[in-house]
Amino acid sequence: MRRLTTAYVLGIVVLLVALFWTLPTVNAAPEGAGTSTSKQACDCSTYNALLSAHSTASRLGDRVWYDENRNGLQDTGEPGLPAVTVELYTNDACSGTPVATTATNEDGAYTFTDLNPGTYSIKFVPRPGYAISPQNQGDDTRDSDADPSTGCTGGIILAFGQQDTRWDAGMFGIARVGGFVWADIDGDGTQDPDETRGIYGVPVHVTGVDELGRTTDVTRTTGTDGLYLVEYLAPGTYTVTAPANYEGFARTSPSPLTTTLGPDRIEDLSLNFGYIAPTAIQLTSFDILATATHVNLEWSVRVEEGDPPLFRIWRSADGENWGLLTGWRRAQYVHGSTAYYTYVDNTITPGGLYVYQLEGEGGVHLGPWEVRVPEADDDGSTVANKRLYIPILFR
Numbered sequence: 343m344r345r346l347t348t349a350y351v352l353g354i355v356v357l358l359v360a361l362f363w364t365l366p367t368v369n370a371a372p373e374g375a376g377t378s379t380s381k382q383a384c385d386c387s388t389y390n391a392l393l394s395a396h397s398t399a400s401r402l403g404d405r406v407w408y409d410e411n412r413n414g415l416q417d418t419g420e421p422g423l424p425a426v427t428v429e430l431y432t433n434d435a436c437s438g439t440p441v442a443t444t445a446t447n448e449d450g451a452y453t454f455t456d457l458n459p460g461t462y463s464i465k466f467v468p469r470p471g472y473a474i475s476p477q478n479q480g481d482d483t484r485d486s487d488a489d490p491s492t493g494c495t496g497g498i499i500l501a502f503g504q505q506d507t508r509w510d511a512g513m514f515g516i517a518r519v520g521g522f523v524w525a526d527i528d529g530d531g532t533q534d535p536d537e538t539r540g541i542y543g544v545p546v547h548v549t550g551v552d553e554l555g556r557t558t559d560v561t562r563t564t565g566t567d568g569l570y571l572v573e574y575l576a577p578g579t580y581t582v583t584a585p586a587n588y589e590g591f592a593r594t595s596p597s598p599l600t601t602t603l604g605p606d607r608i609e610d611l612s613l614n615f616g617y618i619a620p621t622a623i624q625l626t627s628f629d630i631l632a633t634a635t636h637v638n639l640e641w642s643v644r645v646e647e648g649d650p651p652l653f654r655i656w657r658s659a660d661g662e663n664w665g666l667l668t669g670w671r672r673a674q675y676v677h678g679s680t681a682y683y684t685y686v687d688n689t690i691t692p693g694g695l696y697v698y699q700l701e702g703e704g705g706v707h708l709g710p711w712e713v714r715v716p717e718a719d720d721d722g723s724t725v726a727n728k729r730l731y732i733p734i735l736f737r
Protein backbone atom coordinates (compact mmCIF):
# COMPACT_ATOMS: atom_id res chain seq x y z
CA MET A 343 0.00 0.00 0.00
CA ARG A 344 2.78 2.43 1.00
CA ARG A 345 4.88 1.54 -2.11
CA LEU A 346 1.84 2.00 -4.25
CA THR A 347 1.16 5.41 -2.75
CA THR A 348 4.75 6.56 -3.32
CA ALA A 349 4.65 5.40 -6.92
CA TYR A 350 1.31 7.14 -7.36
CA VAL A 351 2.64 10.45 -6.00
CA LEU A 352 5.77 10.17 -8.11
CA GLY A 353 3.62 9.57 -11.19
CA ILE A 354 1.52 12.68 -10.46
CA VAL A 355 4.68 14.79 -10.08
CA VAL A 356 6.10 13.49 -13.36
CA LEU A 357 2.80 14.23 -15.10
CA LEU A 358 2.66 17.74 -13.66
CA VAL A 359 6.25 18.46 -14.65
CA ALA A 360 5.60 17.10 -18.13
CA LEU A 361 2.44 19.23 -18.42
CA PHE A 362 4.25 22.37 -17.29
CA TRP A 363 7.09 21.61 -19.71
CA THR A 364 4.72 21.54 -22.69
CA LEU A 365 2.58 24.55 -21.70
CA PRO A 366 2.58 27.15 -24.49
CA THR A 367 3.86 30.67 -23.88
CA VAL A 368 0.31 31.93 -23.46
CA ASN A 369 0.71 31.98 -19.74
CA ALA A 370 -0.79 34.13 -17.06
CA ALA A 371 2.66 34.33 -15.49
CA PRO A 372 4.80 37.31 -16.48
CA GLU A 373 7.49 36.86 -19.08
CA GLY A 374 10.39 35.10 -17.41
CA ALA A 375 12.61 32.11 -17.09
CA GLY A 376 9.73 29.66 -17.45
CA THR A 377 8.75 31.03 -20.81
CA SER A 378 12.23 31.13 -22.23
CA THR A 379 12.88 27.62 -20.94
CA SER A 380 9.83 26.36 -22.81
CA LYS A 381 11.03 28.02 -26.04
CA GLN A 382 14.44 26.46 -25.73
CA ALA A 383 12.79 23.12 -25.20
CA CYS A 384 12.06 22.68 -28.89
CA ASP A 385 14.45 23.36 -31.71
CA CYS A 386 12.29 25.97 -33.51
CA SER A 387 15.09 28.19 -34.78
CA THR A 388 14.57 27.29 -38.44
CA TYR A 389 10.83 27.76 -38.16
CA ASN A 390 11.21 31.10 -36.32
CA ALA A 391 13.69 32.41 -38.88
CA LEU A 392 11.30 31.52 -41.67
CA LEU A 393 8.37 33.16 -39.88
CA SER A 394 10.41 36.26 -39.18
CA ALA A 395 11.52 36.61 -42.81
CA HIS A 396 7.96 36.42 -44.07
CA SER A 397 6.59 38.75 -41.40
CA THR A 398 8.94 41.58 -42.29
CA ALA A 399 8.01 41.16 -45.94
CA SER A 400 4.34 41.92 -45.20
CA ARG A 401 3.61 45.57 -45.74
CA LEU A 402 1.04 48.16 -46.77
CA GLY A 403 1.47 51.30 -48.87
CA ASP A 404 2.03 53.46 -50.71
CA ARG A 405 1.27 56.99 -51.97
CA VAL A 406 -0.54 60.27 -51.37
CA TRP A 407 -0.61 62.51 -54.40
CA TYR A 408 -1.86 65.95 -55.43
CA ASP A 409 -4.90 65.21 -57.57
CA GLU A 410 -4.85 68.34 -59.63
CA ASN A 411 -7.93 67.53 -61.72
CA ARG A 412 -9.76 65.97 -58.74
CA ASN A 413 -10.69 62.86 -60.74
CA GLY A 414 -9.45 60.39 -58.13
CA LEU A 415 -6.76 58.95 -60.43
CA GLN A 416 -3.02 59.44 -60.44
CA ASP A 417 -2.42 61.19 -63.74
CA THR A 418 0.87 62.09 -65.38
CA GLY A 419 2.41 65.13 -63.78
CA GLU A 420 0.43 65.00 -60.57
CA PRO A 421 3.07 65.24 -57.82
CA GLY A 422 3.34 63.40 -54.54
CA LEU A 423 2.07 65.21 -51.46
CA PRO A 424 4.58 65.28 -48.58
CA ALA A 425 4.01 65.46 -44.83
CA VAL A 426 0.56 63.87 -44.85
CA THR A 427 -0.20 61.88 -41.70
CA VAL A 428 -1.12 58.23 -42.33
CA GLU A 429 -2.47 56.04 -39.53
CA LEU A 430 -2.67 52.24 -39.33
CA TYR A 431 -5.40 50.44 -37.42
CA THR A 432 -5.90 46.75 -36.65
CA ASN A 433 -9.61 46.87 -37.38
CA ASP A 434 -11.62 47.51 -40.51
CA ALA A 435 -12.98 50.96 -39.62
CA CYS A 436 -10.06 53.11 -38.44
CA SER A 437 -11.56 53.04 -34.96
CA GLY A 438 -9.78 53.37 -31.66
CA THR A 439 -6.11 54.18 -31.42
CA PRO A 440 -3.81 53.64 -34.39
CA VAL A 441 -1.16 50.96 -33.95
CA ALA A 442 1.25 52.92 -36.11
CA THR A 443 1.46 56.43 -37.52
CA THR A 444 3.72 57.71 -40.25
CA ALA A 445 3.95 60.61 -42.67
CA THR A 446 4.47 60.70 -46.40
CA ASN A 447 7.95 61.59 -47.61
CA GLU A 448 8.73 64.31 -50.13
CA ASP A 449 7.58 62.02 -52.93
CA GLY A 450 4.29 61.37 -51.17
CA ALA A 451 5.27 57.77 -50.38
CA TYR A 452 4.54 55.95 -47.13
CA THR A 453 4.82 52.36 -45.97
CA PHE A 454 3.95 50.20 -42.97
CA THR A 455 6.33 47.24 -42.66
CA ASP A 456 6.79 44.29 -40.29
CA LEU A 457 3.09 43.51 -40.32
CA ASN A 458 1.51 40.25 -39.32
CA PRO A 459 -1.29 38.82 -41.39
CA GLY A 460 -4.67 40.11 -40.36
CA THR A 461 -7.26 42.83 -40.78
CA TYR A 462 -6.17 46.44 -41.10
CA SER A 463 -7.46 49.82 -42.13
CA ILE A 464 -5.52 52.95 -43.10
CA LYS A 465 -6.56 56.52 -42.39
CA PHE A 466 -5.23 59.51 -44.35
CA VAL A 467 -5.40 62.83 -42.53
CA PRO A 468 -5.43 65.79 -44.98
CA ARG A 469 -3.43 68.85 -44.09
CA PRO A 470 -5.42 72.07 -43.62
CA GLY A 471 -6.43 73.42 -47.00
CA TYR A 472 -6.77 70.01 -48.65
CA ALA A 473 -9.59 67.55 -49.24
CA ILE A 474 -9.64 63.91 -50.31
CA SER A 475 -10.45 62.87 -53.89
CA PRO A 476 -13.39 60.64 -54.89
CA GLN A 477 -12.87 57.01 -53.82
CA ASN A 478 -12.35 53.97 -56.09
CA GLN A 479 -12.59 55.68 -59.45
CA GLY A 480 -10.77 53.00 -61.44
CA ASP A 481 -7.61 50.93 -61.68
CA ASP A 482 -6.62 50.12 -58.11
CA THR A 483 -2.98 50.85 -58.78
CA ARG A 484 -3.91 54.41 -59.77
CA ASP A 485 -7.04 55.20 -57.78
CA SER A 486 -7.73 56.79 -54.42
CA ASP A 487 -8.87 54.41 -51.69
CA ALA A 488 -9.80 56.71 -48.84
CA ASP A 489 -13.34 57.70 -48.02
CA PRO A 490 -13.42 61.46 -48.77
CA SER A 491 -15.29 62.23 -45.56
CA THR A 492 -13.41 60.00 -43.10
CA GLY A 493 -10.06 59.42 -44.79
CA CYS A 494 -10.41 55.69 -43.99
CA THR A 495 -9.81 52.90 -46.50
CA GLY A 496 -12.13 50.41 -44.84
CA GLY A 497 -11.01 46.85 -44.13
CA ILE A 498 -7.84 45.40 -45.66
CA ILE A 499 -7.13 41.67 -45.31
CA LEU A 500 -3.37 41.34 -45.32
CA ALA A 501 -2.17 37.84 -46.13
CA PHE A 502 0.96 36.12 -44.93
CA GLY A 503 3.95 37.76 -46.60
CA GLN A 504 1.80 40.05 -48.75
CA GLN A 505 3.09 43.38 -50.05
CA ASP A 506 -0.06 45.34 -50.67
CA THR A 507 0.74 48.73 -52.20
CA ARG A 508 -2.64 49.57 -53.68
CA TRP A 509 -3.57 51.96 -50.83
CA ASP A 510 -3.30 55.48 -52.16
CA ALA A 511 -5.04 58.75 -51.46
CA GLY A 512 -5.56 61.67 -53.79
CA MET A 513 -5.85 65.14 -52.31
CA PHE A 514 -6.57 68.52 -53.82
CA GLY A 515 -6.44 72.09 -52.57
CA ILE A 516 -9.56 73.77 -51.22
CA ALA A 517 -8.01 77.17 -50.60
CA ARG A 518 -9.89 80.03 -52.26
CA VAL A 519 -9.32 83.63 -53.17
CA GLY A 520 -12.07 85.99 -54.22
CA GLY A 521 -13.71 89.30 -53.67
CA PHE A 522 -16.15 91.96 -54.71
CA VAL A 523 -15.78 94.58 -57.40
CA TRP A 524 -18.06 97.39 -56.36
CA ALA A 525 -19.30 100.70 -57.72
CA ASP A 526 -17.46 103.24 -55.61
CA ILE A 527 -20.03 106.00 -55.96
CA ASP A 528 -18.07 108.67 -54.14
CA GLY A 529 -14.75 107.47 -55.51
CA ASP A 530 -12.99 107.44 -52.15
CA GLY A 531 -11.61 103.92 -52.56
CA THR A 532 -13.60 102.67 -49.56
CA GLN A 533 -16.70 100.52 -49.77
CA ASP A 534 -19.25 102.63 -47.90
CA PRO A 535 -22.47 101.10 -46.50
CA ASP A 536 -24.58 102.36 -49.40
CA GLU A 537 -22.11 101.09 -52.00
CA THR A 538 -23.50 97.61 -52.55
CA ARG A 539 -23.77 97.52 -56.33
CA GLY A 540 -21.33 95.18 -58.03
CA ILE A 541 -19.77 95.71 -61.44
CA TYR A 542 -20.19 92.94 -63.97
CA GLY A 543 -17.52 91.60 -66.29
CA VAL A 544 -14.36 93.06 -64.79
CA PRO A 545 -11.39 90.78 -65.60
CA VAL A 546 -9.43 89.97 -62.44
CA HIS A 547 -6.04 88.33 -62.79
CA VAL A 548 -4.93 85.85 -60.12
CA THR A 549 -1.34 84.63 -59.93
CA GLY A 550 0.53 82.80 -57.22
CA VAL A 551 2.82 80.03 -56.06
CA ASP A 552 1.48 77.38 -53.72
CA GLU A 553 3.38 75.51 -51.01
CA LEU A 554 4.03 72.65 -53.44
CA GLY A 555 5.81 75.08 -55.75
CA ARG A 556 3.07 74.98 -58.33
CA THR A 557 2.11 78.20 -60.07
CA THR A 558 -1.34 79.62 -60.71
CA ASP A 559 -2.14 82.11 -63.45
CA VAL A 560 -5.83 82.55 -64.18
CA THR A 561 -8.22 85.32 -65.08
CA ARG A 562 -11.77 85.50 -63.75
CA THR A 563 -14.43 87.97 -64.72
CA THR A 564 -16.85 89.25 -62.14
CA GLY A 565 -20.41 87.95 -62.21
CA THR A 566 -23.54 90.08 -62.33
CA ASP A 567 -23.20 90.40 -58.56
CA GLY A 568 -19.69 91.81 -58.92
CA LEU A 569 -18.13 88.78 -57.26
CA TYR A 570 -15.20 86.69 -58.45
CA LEU A 571 -13.76 83.49 -57.03
CA VAL A 572 -10.86 81.14 -57.70
CA GLU A 573 -11.29 77.76 -56.03
CA TYR A 574 -9.32 74.56 -55.56
CA LEU A 575 -6.03 76.21 -54.80
CA ALA A 576 -3.38 74.71 -52.56
CA PRO A 577 -2.29 76.95 -49.69
CA GLY A 578 0.25 79.47 -50.89
CA THR A 579 0.69 83.14 -51.69
CA TYR A 580 -1.59 84.71 -54.26
CA THR A 581 -1.75 88.10 -55.92
CA VAL A 582 -4.87 89.57 -57.48
CA THR A 583 -4.61 92.34 -60.02
CA ALA A 584 -7.54 94.41 -61.27
CA PRO A 585 -7.27 96.68 -64.31
CA ALA A 586 -6.93 100.44 -63.84
CA ASN A 587 -9.80 101.02 -66.24
CA TYR A 588 -12.65 98.92 -67.46
CA GLU A 589 -15.39 99.99 -69.88
CA GLY A 590 -15.01 103.58 -68.78
CA PHE A 591 -14.94 102.67 -65.08
CA ALA A 592 -11.82 103.82 -63.28
CA ARG A 593 -10.38 101.88 -60.36
CA THR A 594 -10.32 103.83 -57.07
CA SER A 595 -8.80 101.26 -54.68
CA PRO A 596 -5.30 99.73 -54.64
CA SER A 597 -4.20 96.94 -56.95
CA PRO A 598 -2.60 94.43 -56.86
CA LEU A 599 -3.58 92.81 -53.56
CA THR A 600 -1.59 89.89 -52.12
CA THR A 601 -2.71 87.29 -49.62
CA THR A 602 -1.09 84.25 -48.04
CA LEU A 603 -3.20 81.19 -47.35
CA GLY A 604 -2.07 78.54 -44.89
CA PRO A 605 -3.22 76.43 -41.93
CA ASP A 606 -4.65 79.43 -40.10
CA ARG A 607 -6.60 80.76 -43.06
CA ILE A 608 -7.47 78.72 -46.11
CA GLU A 609 -9.51 81.35 -47.89
CA ASP A 610 -9.49 85.08 -48.42
CA LEU A 611 -12.63 86.45 -50.05
CA SER A 612 -11.96 90.06 -49.16
CA LEU A 613 -9.79 91.01 -52.12
CA ASN A 614 -12.11 93.80 -53.25
CA PHE A 615 -11.73 96.54 -55.79
CA GLY A 616 -13.68 99.77 -56.18
CA TYR A 617 -14.45 101.47 -59.46
CA ILE A 618 -16.02 104.81 -60.11
CA ALA A 619 -18.82 104.84 -62.61
CA PRO A 620 -18.32 106.37 -66.03
CA THR A 621 -19.67 109.84 -66.57
CA ALA A 622 -20.62 111.59 -69.77
CA ILE A 623 -19.03 114.72 -68.35
CA GLN A 624 -15.42 114.67 -67.30
CA LEU A 625 -14.64 117.31 -64.73
CA THR A 626 -11.11 118.65 -65.09
CA SER A 627 -11.13 121.14 -62.22
CA PHE A 628 -13.35 122.49 -59.49
CA ASP A 629 -12.66 125.33 -57.09
CA ILE A 630 -14.88 126.85 -54.46
CA LEU A 631 -14.05 129.91 -52.35
CA ALA A 632 -16.21 131.31 -49.56
CA THR A 633 -16.05 134.81 -48.07
CA ALA A 634 -18.40 136.43 -45.58
CA THR A 635 -20.45 137.87 -48.45
CA HIS A 636 -20.44 135.26 -51.21
CA VAL A 637 -19.37 131.85 -52.40
CA ASN A 638 -17.50 131.65 -55.69
CA LEU A 639 -17.63 128.42 -57.74
CA GLU A 640 -15.35 127.79 -60.71
CA TRP A 641 -15.07 124.58 -62.67
CA SER A 642 -14.00 123.26 -66.03
CA VAL A 643 -14.84 120.19 -68.09
CA ARG A 644 -13.33 118.41 -71.04
CA VAL A 645 -15.15 118.95 -74.33
CA GLU A 646 -14.46 116.17 -76.82
CA GLU A 647 -16.91 117.29 -79.48
CA GLY A 648 -20.08 119.35 -79.87
CA ASP A 649 -21.22 122.12 -77.57
CA PRO A 650 -20.02 122.43 -73.98
CA PRO A 651 -22.61 120.98 -71.59
CA LEU A 652 -25.01 123.09 -69.61
CA PHE A 653 -25.00 123.00 -65.81
CA ARG A 654 -27.32 123.96 -63.04
CA ILE A 655 -26.39 124.20 -59.36
CA TRP A 656 -28.02 122.60 -56.35
CA ARG A 657 -27.43 123.74 -52.80
CA SER A 658 -28.06 122.16 -49.43
CA ALA A 659 -27.48 123.10 -45.80
CA ASP A 660 -27.05 119.50 -44.66
CA GLY A 661 -26.11 117.46 -47.74
CA GLU A 662 -29.50 115.75 -47.75
CA ASN A 663 -32.19 118.29 -48.55
CA TRP A 664 -31.36 119.92 -51.83
CA GLY A 665 -32.77 123.03 -53.51
CA LEU A 666 -32.14 124.16 -57.06
CA LEU A 667 -30.07 127.35 -56.95
CA THR A 668 -29.84 128.21 -60.66
CA GLY A 669 -31.28 127.49 -64.08
CA TRP A 670 -29.20 125.92 -66.85
CA ARG A 671 -25.99 127.87 -67.35
CA ARG A 672 -23.64 127.97 -70.33
CA ALA A 673 -19.87 127.83 -70.30
CA GLN A 674 -18.15 131.19 -69.75
CA TYR A 675 -15.65 130.35 -72.48
CA VAL A 676 -13.91 127.44 -74.18
CA HIS A 677 -10.17 127.17 -74.54
CA GLY A 678 -8.87 124.23 -76.57
CA SER A 679 -10.83 121.18 -75.44
CA THR A 680 -11.69 122.68 -72.05
CA ALA A 681 -14.83 124.65 -71.15
CA TYR A 682 -14.77 127.00 -68.13
CA TYR A 683 -17.68 127.95 -65.88
CA THR A 684 -18.19 130.30 -62.93
CA TYR A 685 -21.00 131.14 -60.58
CA VAL A 686 -21.20 133.52 -57.63
CA ASP A 687 -23.67 132.69 -54.89
CA ASN A 688 -24.67 135.90 -53.07
CA THR A 689 -27.53 134.36 -51.14
CA ILE A 690 -25.50 133.10 -48.22
CA THR A 691 -25.53 133.88 -44.51
CA PRO A 692 -22.22 134.58 -42.75
CA GLY A 693 -21.12 131.62 -40.65
CA GLY A 694 -23.39 129.23 -42.53
CA LEU A 695 -22.56 125.78 -43.88
CA TYR A 696 -23.34 125.17 -47.55
CA VAL A 697 -23.06 122.11 -49.73
CA TYR A 698 -23.05 122.47 -53.51
CA GLN A 699 -23.66 120.02 -56.32
CA LEU A 700 -23.47 120.45 -60.08
CA GLU A 701 -25.98 118.82 -62.36
CA GLY A 702 -24.83 118.39 -65.91
CA GLU A 703 -26.96 117.53 -68.90
CA GLY A 704 -28.00 113.90 -69.03
CA GLY A 705 -28.52 113.55 -65.28
CA VAL A 706 -24.84 113.63 -64.30
CA HIS A 707 -24.31 114.97 -60.80
CA LEU A 708 -20.90 116.18 -59.68
CA GLY A 709 -19.95 116.73 -56.08
CA PRO A 710 -21.07 117.42 -53.46
CA TRP A 711 -18.68 120.00 -52.07
CA GLU A 712 -19.03 121.41 -48.60
CA VAL A 713 -17.93 124.85 -47.48
CA ARG A 714 -18.38 126.99 -44.34
CA VAL A 715 -18.85 130.69 -44.89
CA PRO A 716 -16.76 132.93 -42.57
CA GLU A 717 -18.39 135.13 -39.95
CA ALA A 718 -19.18 138.73 -41.03
CA ASP A 719 -16.31 140.22 -39.04
CA ASP A 720 -13.84 137.70 -40.42
CA ASP A 721 -11.78 139.14 -43.26
CA GLY A 722 -10.51 135.73 -44.36
CA SER A 723 -12.01 133.21 -46.70
CA THR A 724 -12.36 129.44 -46.67
CA VAL A 725 -12.05 126.84 -49.35
CA ALA A 726 -14.31 123.90 -49.86
CA ASN A 727 -13.91 120.60 -48.18
CA LYS A 728 -12.97 118.55 -51.22
CA ARG A 729 -13.29 115.15 -49.73
CA LEU A 730 -15.85 114.18 -52.36
CA TYR A 731 -14.03 115.71 -55.27
CA ILE A 732 -14.94 113.08 -57.81
CA PRO A 733 -17.81 112.92 -60.27
CA ILE A 734 -20.70 110.67 -59.50
CA LEU A 735 -23.40 109.36 -61.73
CA PHE A 736 -26.94 108.85 -60.57
CA ARG A 737 -29.04 106.60 -62.75
Ligand SMILES: [Ca+2]
Nearest residue numbers: 409413415417
Ligand atom coordinates in the same frame (compact mmCIF):
# COMPACT_ATOMS: atom_id res chain seq x y z
CA1 LIG B 1 -5.94 63.07 -61.26
Ligand SMILES: [Ca+2]
Nearest residue numbers: 478482485487
Ligand atom coordinates in the same frame (compact mmCIF):
# COMPACT_ATOMS: atom_id res chain seq x y z
CA1 LIG C 1 -9.41 51.33 -55.08
Ligand SMILES: [Ca+2]
Nearest residue numbers: 482485508510
Ligand atom coordinates in the same frame (compact mmCIF):
# COMPACT_ATOMS: atom_id res chain seq x y z
CA1 LIG D 1 -5.59 52.36 -55.13
Ligand SMILES: [Ca+2]
Nearest residue numbers: 526530532534
Ligand atom coordinates in the same frame (compact mmCIF):
# COMPACT_ATOMS: atom_id res chain seq x y z
CA1 LIG E 1 -16.81 104.80 -51.38
